[in-house]
Amino acid sequence: MSPARERVWHFLAGASFAFGGWYLTWRWTQSLNPDNLVFSVLVASAETLFFVGTLLTFFDIWREQDSPRTPAPRTRKEAALDDACDAIVVDVFIATFDETCAVVGPTVEAAVGLQAPENTVVRVHILDDGNRLEMEQLAGRFGVGYITRCDNVGFKAGNLRNALFQTSGDFVLICDADTRVFPEFLENTLGYFRDSKVAWVQTPHWFYDIPEGETWEDWAGRHTRHFPNAIARFMRFATARSRVGNDPFLSDPTLFFDVILRRRNRNGAAFCCGAGSVHRREAIFSQAIDQKAKDLNVLTDRHGFSGCAQALSCVRLEPYRFHVSEDIYTSILLHENRDAEWKSVFHPKVEARMLSPWSMKAWATQRLKYGGGTFDIMLRDNPLWRRGMSWQAKLHYAATFWSYLSVLWVPILLLAPVAALLFGLSPVSAYSAEFFLYFVPAILITEAATVVACKGYNVGKGRALALATLPLNLRALWLAICGERPSFPTTPKSPGNAGAWKFVWPNIALISLMVMAGTWGVFQTVRGVDGFGLSMLAVNLFWLVWNISLNGHLVLAAFWKPMSVLQRSNHKETEDENAYSSPST
Structure with missing residues (x-):
C-alpha cells in the first residue's frame, strides 16, 4: 500500500467512524418505531453489532508493516540457536492421512527440490497417519523419511507431535499433502529467525488451480x-x-492473507495457518512444557493428586495442541507467553502453491472445520481472558471471533427486508429524508473506506463467502455449545459436485423467500395498503436484491462442473497417479 493510499484509507476510516456513530446515535434516540418496537430494536441492535465488527476490522487492517527481509543465517549463532559451527537442520513435515500418491507425490518432489541455504541441511519426512504401504514406497523412491504411528490420536496435531519426537531439526517446515513449495522457500524465510524471539514464519496460501471460468x-x-x-x-x-x-467456491484467499494477516504483522500477531509455515523447535517445545506445567497445576489443585508421577501420567506433552485448529491454538499459546516474548512474522511473498476445493463437499468440509475449531477455542479457551497476551494481539483475535459470531446478527439483517415487505413492518419510524440523510453517508463512506483499504481486491467475494457459510457456521456454533468437539476430516481433493444440493438448499430457500417477499411488497404497495410506500419499498427491495446476489454465488457453485477432467490440468491426476504409484518409476 502506497503512503498516499494509506492516508486516504485512514481519512475514510475516521470519517466512517464519525458518520457511523452519528447514524447509530440518531438510530437509537430518534428513529425507533414505537408501532413495531421489538422488531425495530432487533434491527438497530444488529446494526450496532455490525458497526462494532467494522471497527474491529478497521483496527485489524489499519497499517501494512512488513518485517525487514534479511538473508538466511549461515551459522547457528546467526539463527539464534547456539555458538556452535554445526549445520542448521530443517525438517520438512508433509502431513497426510488418506490422500493418494497422485497428490502427495508432487509435494514430496517439490520438497526434495528445496534449495538449502549455506551450512543448512534439509531433511524431508512423509508423516503418514494412514500407515499405507504405497506411501512408504513413495518415501523410499524419493529417499525421504517415512514416519507413521499406530493410531490417529490428536488428528494432524498428533501426527506432527509424533514426528517431532522422532526428529531433531532446529526448524520445522510444515506442509499439507498438497503444499508444493518453491525452491527458494527456505532462502526467503529463514532470515527472519535471526531474531531470537521469532517463533514461526507464515507464508501466504496460493491456490494455483482456481478455475478461471x-x-x-x-x-x-x-x-x-x-x-x-x-x-x-x-x-x-x-x-x-x-x-x-x-472461482466457484470463493476459495481465493488473497484478500485474507495480503490484507488481514499481513497487517497483523505490525503487532507480531499474525497467527499460524498451518501449511506453508516454518517453526522454531525451541519455541514449540517451550510452549508445550509451559502448558504441561499449567495442566499439572490444575490437576493437582482439582483432584488433589498426592504424587507427581500420578499427575504426570495424566498429562501429555503436546508441542502442537491436540485440536482441530492446532495452528491457531498454538499461535495463541505462544502469543500469550509474556516471559518468552515469542512473536510471529508474516512473509508476504508466495512461496508455495496448493490445491483448492473442487467440489461442494470439499468446500463445506473445510469451512465447517474452520468454524468448529474457532468456536471451540472461543467458548472453551478464549485468548481474550489470558493475562500474558498484549492488548493489540487480543484485539486481532477478537476481530476473528467477532466475524464468526456475526452468525447471531447477520440473519436479522438478512430477514429484516423480508419481514418488512411481507408484513408491512418498519424498523424505523419513517423512511423520510432525515433517514437517508443519516444512513446514506454512513454506508457509502464505510464502503469507500473498505475498498481503499483492500487495495482493489474484490471485497464482494468476502461478503458472499460470509453469507454462503452462514448455515455451516450456525451448525458449528450449535455443536460447540452442545460440547461436541469438532472432528478433523481431510478435505477431498477430487473434482465433482455430487450431492451439492444438500449444502445449498438453505441458500435456495432464503432466495425463494426473498423473491416472494419482494413480489408481495410490490403488490401491496400498488394496492396502497397501509404500512407500504414507495420509499419503504425502494429501500427494502435494494437490500433484497443485494442479499440475493450475495447468496446466489453459492447456488451458482452447485451448478458448476468442470468442462472435462482435463480442465484440472494443473493437477494432472491421471499422469501423476501413474508417475507416483508405479514401483518401476
Missing part, C-alpha cells in the same frame, strides 16, 4: 443462438461477475 459471451454462445451478446451483458450485470465459473 469462461466469458459470459462464450457461455451464452454455447447455450443459445438468440441474442447471446444481450444475454451476456445482462448476466454480467445481474451476477456482478465478469466470467462464469470463475
Whole structure:
C-alpha cells in the first residue's frame, strides 16, 4: 500500500467512524418505531453489532508493516540457536492421512527440490497417519523419511507431535499433502529467525488451480443462438461477475492473507495457518512444557493428586495442541507467553502453491472445520481472558471471533427486508429524508473506506463467502455449545459436485423467500395498503436484491462442473497417479 493510499484509507476510516456513530446515535434516540418496537430494536441492535465488527476490522487492517527481509543465517549463532559451527537442520513435515500418491507425490518432489541455504541441511519426512504401504514406497523412491504411528490420536496435531519426537531439526517446515513449495522457500524465510524471539514464519496460501471460468459471451454462445451478446451483458450485470465459473467456491484467499494477516504483522500477531509455515523447535517445545506445567497445576489443585508421577501420567506433552485448529491454538499459546516474548512474522511473498476445493463437499468440509475449531477455542479457551497476551494481539483475535459470531446478527439483517415487505413492518419510524440523510453517508463512506483499504481486491467475494457459510457456521456454533468437539476430516481433493444440493438448499430457500417477499411488497404497495410506500419499498427491495446476489454465488457453485477432467490440468491426476504409484518409476 502506497503512503498516499494509506492516508486516504485512514481519512475514510475516521470519517466512517464519525458518520457511523452519528447514524447509530440518531438510530437509537430518534428513529425507533414505537408501532413495531421489538422488531425495530432487533434491527438497530444488529446494526450496532455490525458497526462494532467494522471497527474491529478497521483496527485489524489499519497499517501494512512488513518485517525487514534479511538473508538466511549461515551459522547457528546467526539463527539464534547456539555458538556452535554445526549445520542448521530443517525438517520438512508433509502431513497426510488418506490422500493418494497422485497428490502427495508432487509435494514430496517439490520438497526434495528445496534449495538449502549455506551450512543448512534439509531433511524431508512423509508423516503418514494412514500407515499405507504405497506411501512408504513413495518415501523410499524419493529417499525421504517415512514416519507413521499406530493410531490417529490428536488428528494432524498428533501426527506432527509424533514426528517431532522422532526428529531433531532446529526448524520445522510444515506442509499439507498438497503444499508444493518453491525452491527458494527456505532462502526467503529463514532470515527472519535471526531474531531470537521469532517463533514461526507464515507464508501466504496460493491456490494455483482456481478455475478461471469462461466469458459470459462464450457461455451464452454455447447455450443459445438468440441474442447471446444481450444475454451476456445482462448476466454480467445481474451476477456482478465478469466470467462464469470463475472461482466457484470463493476459495481465493488473497484478500485474507495480503490484507488481514499481513497487517497483523505490525503487532507480531499474525497467527499460524498451518501449511506453508516454518517453526522454531525451541519455541514449540517451550510452549508445550509451559502448558504441561499449567495442566499439572490444575490437576493437582482439582483432584488433589498426592504424587507427581500420578499427575504426570495424566498429562501429555503436546508441542502442537491436540485440536482441530492446532495452528491457531498454538499461535495463541505462544502469543500469550509474556516471559518468552515469542512473536510471529508474516512473509508476504508466495512461496508455495496448493490445491483448492473442487467440489461442494470439499468446500463445506473445510469451512465447517474452520468454524468448529474457532468456536471451540472461543467458548472453551478464549485468548481474550489470558493475562500474558498484549492488548493489540487480543484485539486481532477478537476481530476473528467477532466475524464468526456475526452468525447471531447477520440473519436479522438478512430477514429484516423480508419481514418488512411481507408484513408491512418498519424498523424505523419513517423512511423520510432525515433517514437517508443519516444512513446514506454512513454506508457509502464505510464502503469507500473498505475498498481503499483492500487495495482493489474484490471485497464482494468476502461478503458472499460470509453469507454462503452462514448455515455451516450456525451448525458449528450449535455443536460447540452442545460440547461436541469438532472432528478433523481431510478435505477431498477430487473434482465433482455430487450431492451439492444438500449444502445449498438453505441458500435456495432464503432466495425463494426473498423473491416472494419482494413480489408481495410490490403488490401491496400498488394496492396502497397501509404500512407500504414507495420509499419503504425502494429501500427494502435494494437490500433484497443485494442479499440475493450475495447468496446466489453459492447456488451458482452447485451448478458448476468442470468442462472435462482435463480442465484440472494443473493437477494432472491421471499422469501423476501413474508417475507416483508405479514401483518401476
